[in-house]
Amino acid sequence: MPFHVLLEGMGTGPQIPAHLTRISISLITTSTDLTNKVVKGKVVQKGPLVSLAPDNFILKTVIQEEDSELNASSQNLSINVVLFGELAKNFSQGVNQEDMVVAAGFTMSKSPTVRKDNLHPFNLLLSGDDACIYVFRPKPPPDDRSLLANKRSSTLSAEVSRKTKVPKYTYVRLGDLTAGSVFNVYGVVVFFKQPFKSRGTDSCSILKITDQSNQNITCSIFCEKLEDHPKIFQIGDIVRMHRVKAQFFKDSISLVNTFGFSVVTFDGTVGGAVEPRTSSRSFHFNQEDRQIVEELRSWASSQALFPTVSAAIHLSAVQPKSYFDLNCQLLAKAPIDSTCILLRVWDGTRCPHTLLKVNVEPNVTEGPSSFSKEKENIIANVFVYDNHLDCARKLKLGSFLRIYNLRANPGHSSVPGLTSSQSVDHLAFHLHGGTSYGRGIQVLPEDSLDVQELKRVLEAFPHDDMNEPFDLNDSALLEVWSTPPELLDGKAVKSSTERGDSPDMPLMTLSELKQCELSRVHHVRAQLRSYEPRRLHQALKLYCSKCTSMQEIPDEELVAGIFSEASSDYEPCNAPPWALLSAFLTDSPGSPDRALTLLLPRQLMSEVKTKGLIFLMGTTLEETYRLAASYQNIVPVRSSGREITLLDLSAPFLFRGRKRHYGCKRCSETVLRDPSAEGVKVIDEKVVAEVLGVQLLQCVLLMKLELQDATDTLEVFLWTHAESFFGVSAEDAAANQEAQNSIRQTMESLCPPGGSMDQHPWLDLFLTAYQTKDDVGQNQTCYQICQTTLIKPPPQNRTPTPPEPPPPPSPGSEITSAG
DNA sequence: GATTAGGCTTTG
Numbered sequence: 001m002p003f004h005v006l007l008e009g010m011g012t013g014p015q016i017p018a019h020l021t022r023i024s025i026s027l028i029t030t031s032t033d034l035t036n037k038v039v040k041g042k043v044v045q046k047g048p049l050v051s052l053a054p055d056n057f058i059l060k061t062v063i064q065e066e067d068s069e070l071n072a073s074s075q076n077l078s079i080n081v082v083l084f085g086e087l088a089k090n091f092s093q094g095v096n097q098e099d100m101v102v103a104a105g106f107t108m109s110k111s112p113t114v115r116k117d118n119l120h121p122f123n124l125l126l127s128g129d130d131a132c133i134y135v136f137r138p139k140p141p142p143d144d145r146s147l148l149a150n151k152r153s154s155t156l157s158a159e160v161s162r163k164t165k166v167p168k169y170t171y172v173r174l175g176d177l178t179a180g181s182v183f184n185v186y187g188v189v190v191f192f193k194q195p196f197k198s199r200g201t202d203s204c205s206i207l208k209i210t211d212q213s214n215q216n217i218t219c220s221i222f223c224e225k226l227e228d229h230p231k232i233f234q235i236g237d238i239v240r241m242h243r244v245k246a247q248f249f250k251d252s253i254s255l256v257n258t259f260g261f262s263v264v265t266f267d268g269t270v271g272g273a274v275e276p277r278t279s280s281r282s283f284h285f286n287q288e289d290r291q292i293v294e295e296l297r298s299w300a301s302s303q304a305l306f307p308t309v310s311a312a313i314h315l316s317a318v319q320p321k322s323y324f325d326l327n328c329q330l331l332a333k334a335p336i337d338s339t340c341i342l343l344r345v346w347d348g349t350r351c352p353h354t355l356l357k358v359n360v361e362p363n364v365t366e367g368p369s370s371f372s373k374e375k376e377n378i379i380a381n382v383f384v385y386d387n388h389l390d391c392a393r394k395l396k397l398g399s400f401l402r403i404y405n406l407r408a409n410p411g412h413s414s415v416p417g418l419t420s421s422q423s424v425d426h427l428a429f430h431l432h433g434g435t436s437y438g439r440g441i442q443v444l445p446e447d448s449l450d451v452q453e454l455k456r457v458l459e460a461f462p463h464d465d466m467n468e469p470f471d472l473n474d475s476a477l478l479e480v481w482s483t484p485p486e487l488l489d490g491k492a493v494k495s496s497t498e499r500g501d502s503p504d505m506p507l508m509t510l511s512e513l514k515q516c517e518l519s520r521v522h523h524v525r526a527q528l529r530s531y532e533p534r535r536l537h538q539a540l541k542l543y544c545s546k547c548t549s550m551q552e553i554p555d556e557e558l559v560a561g562i563f564s565e566a567s568s569d570y571e572p573c574n575a576p577p578w579a580l581l582s583a584f585l586t587d588s589p590g591s592p593d594r595a596l597t598l599l600l601p602r603q604l605m606s607e608v609k610t611k612g613l614i615f616l617m618g619t620t621l622e623e624t625y626r627l628a629a630s631y632q633n634i635v636p637v638r639s640s641g642r643e644i645t646l647l648d649l650s651a652p653f654l655f656r657g658r659k660r661h662y663g664c665k666r667c668s669e670t671v672l673r674d675p676s677a678e679g680v681k682v683i684d685e686k687v688v689a690e691v692l693g694v695q696l697l698q699c700v701l702l703m704k705l706e707l708q709d710a711t712d713t714l715e716v717f718l719w720t721h722a723e724s725f726f727g728v729s730a731e732d733a734a735a736n737q738e739a740q741n742s743i744r745q746t747m748e749s750l751c752p753p754g755g756s757m758d759q760h761p762w763l764d765l766f767l768t769a770y771q772t773k774d775d776v777g778q779n780q781t782c783y784q785i786c787q788t789t790l791i792k793p794p795p796q797n798r799t800p801t802p803p804e805p806p807p808p809p810s811p812g813s814e815i816t817s818a819g
Numbered sequence: 820g821a822t823t824a825g826g827c828t829t830t831g
Contacts, residue, residue: 198822199822199823200824201823202822203823204824206825207826218824218825218826220823220825222822222823249824249825250825258820259820339831386831432831437828437829
């Protein structure tokens with residue numbers, strides 16, 4: 001188990017093995033022997049958990065060594081730690097900022113961000129079975145002694161509890177409650193009300209729960225903080241509450257939370273994952289709890305306690321005048337008046353009834369003020385009233401919501417702030433004031449099934465380039481970029497731009513731009529002060545248009561490892577009927593004999609070198625590269641059992657000349673099939689990907705530039721328009737030296753190394769602005785270069801750059817580097 | 820170790 005919670009001052013429980021010795025972070029160098037070494041430090045920064053593929057995560061954190069007796073110097077006491085896989089997930093869930101941790105089983109790599117973050121020149125990498133994190137926790141209060149467990153990790157808590165004495169919680173059936181006493185209970189939610197502000201100091205949630213004793217018990221939960229309330233999303237959810245007091249009210253027993261109260265919620269779906277939802281920093285959960293949840297689920301499903309059909313429906317199923325729950329994504333919002341906010345949402349389905357259009361001033365709209373026509377047609381306008389305003393204001397654009405007890409209202413007469421007259425059968429949606437019927441809004445967690453389903457549907461909708469240049473969510477983008485720490489926890493907010501429709505877009509200074517509203521294209525003239533990454537290969541990323549994830553190009557070593565592992569695992573296997581198998585032994589010097597196998601699709605054999613494709617098994621990465629010079633398409637394969645399969649998708653699935661093509665691990669379902677399908681004239685990467693069930697990753701360029709004019713400096717991204725900016729495709733840049741040289745020369749001409757700013761040419765650029773928000777609601781504005789094409793001067797015209805800006809260029813296609 | 824509310828039969 002790579003992740004342990006240690007309880008301070010306790011002699012029992014997991015311990016750091018005695019053979020491990022601690023070294024100071026400051027002493028880590030390439031020549032340090034890392035065998036059996038650990039480092040200890042306090043978590044001073046914790047980045048978000050970034051999902052690279054299902055069950056493959058990455059997380060970056062910074063730890064700082066605190067005690068000075070170990071330090072040889074006070075230099076380099078803080079170090080970036082990158083965690084992979086399950087460990088990253090456990091860390092994300094179980095470790096908080098300020099926690100003291102010990103890392104073991106790490107490897108090192110050079111820190112690419114050392115110049116920027118001034119941290120240790122190396123990063124610690126924690127991946128694989130040897131990697132391990134120990135977390136120190138203060139001794140728990142007597143009441144919860146030994147009950148610490150890691151959030152959401154039942155196996156972990158089981159591990160911890162086996163080794164420590166656990167005074168068990170006992171749970172009482174709802175039929176056995178007696179007034180005046182405090183109990184721990186489990187129950188199935190049959191009714192709930194979102195938390196609302198009470199007249200006292202707290203918010204109040206009302207829920208009604210039941211269990212096998214068939215009692216319906218009303219619970220009033222008072223908590224000051226919203227996050228401490230039960231995280232109930234729907235009827236049928238299961239709650240576990242500790243320390244609730246039973247009391248009589250109106251001839252029946254009800255429950256109220258009391259001191260030390262805690263609550264954990266589970267989805268009620270039979271057979272679903274038992275994932276605890278809670279804000280508790282520590283709680284305990286073991287096999288017995290899992291069993292209780294599963295018993296309650298199956299009991300509830302046999303009882304017809306509530307309609308099996310969820311109250312949540314898609315917009316496509318909405319009936320006028322009905323009440324329903326809606327799972328949706330928030331695209332924009334605008335205040336209407338002091339009692340009403342407009343939320344613009346979609347769920348990717350088309351309502352059969354025409355949706356009401358609402359005209360709102362663009363300058364009061366948060367998010368894009370308009371979308372493409374097609375998208376507008378499926379966006380629902382939701383008017384949110386009164387007590388729900390507080391919650392609505394806090395919602396972040398892009399978040400996934402469940403809106404409870406929404407009313408589909410025909411006509412516009414009841415809609416405030418409208419001037420346009422619209423036909424009465426246009427539907428508007430209202431979340432009325434009050435909390436009856438569970439009315440309210442919940443933000444759905446990203447990992448919920450509802451959100452996963454929503455994302456699937458929304459991704460199928462054609463992307464709206466005009467308004468959403470960033471298909472990728474910003475937090476993933478920022479993470480790929482090793483962004484400054486202040487942005488690391490930034491949550492994604494929908495981005496927006498509009499094409500500037502004025503042919504004479506006014507030029508503005510950078511400082512004016514910073515004051516300016518979003519949702520516009522801006523025209524600036526500036527010099528390039530610096531850029532990142534300095535090494536071009538680091539600017540190349542792989543982007544999946546399906547799941548919109550962005551990832552690094554796997555490094556050579558990793559890929560070579562996959563090849564060598566695959567070739568050493570060779571077993572004799574059967575050729576599929578559509579291919580000829582041809583195997584021979586290779587005895588390249590210095591390596592043991594290996595079987596090298598060619599698999600030739602029969603139909604393509606005659607032209608295998610010209611337009612064909614071969615499957616290759618048993619070669620090293622280097623051999624594959626060499627062979628790729630002679631064959632049009634090479635798909636590396638391996639034996640698995642007696643079958644032939646593709647390699648792990650961390651490796652390229654296809655070599656085409658000097659180009660390598662990668663597939664998305666998350667979105668591909670690979671299968672080995674005959675590529676020589678009838679009617680295919682040219683076999684290219686798209687055809688091969690399609691046949692093999694691979695979701696092709698697109699090679700993209702991503703750079704960060706620092707601009708400067710007389711008034712200010714500004715950091716901007718160059719991404720979606722990078723290829724047209726350089727006039728070079730990212731794919732070419734990945735495969736061909738000439739293309740790389742061209743980009744490098746361009747960057748050097750815009751930002752001459754070692755030159756003074758006088759030698760940096762002035763650039764006319766169009767920029768789009770978009771916004772991210774951090775957890776405390778602070779706005780972060782980001783910029784991207786758009787619609788700007790670099791026009792290179794003819795080579796004979798290599799004169800020094802004029803210090804004065806060039807004359808204004810024609811719009812749309814922009815100039816300019818005179819250097 | 821007080822207080823809050825104690826579902827609902829909808830409405831802009």
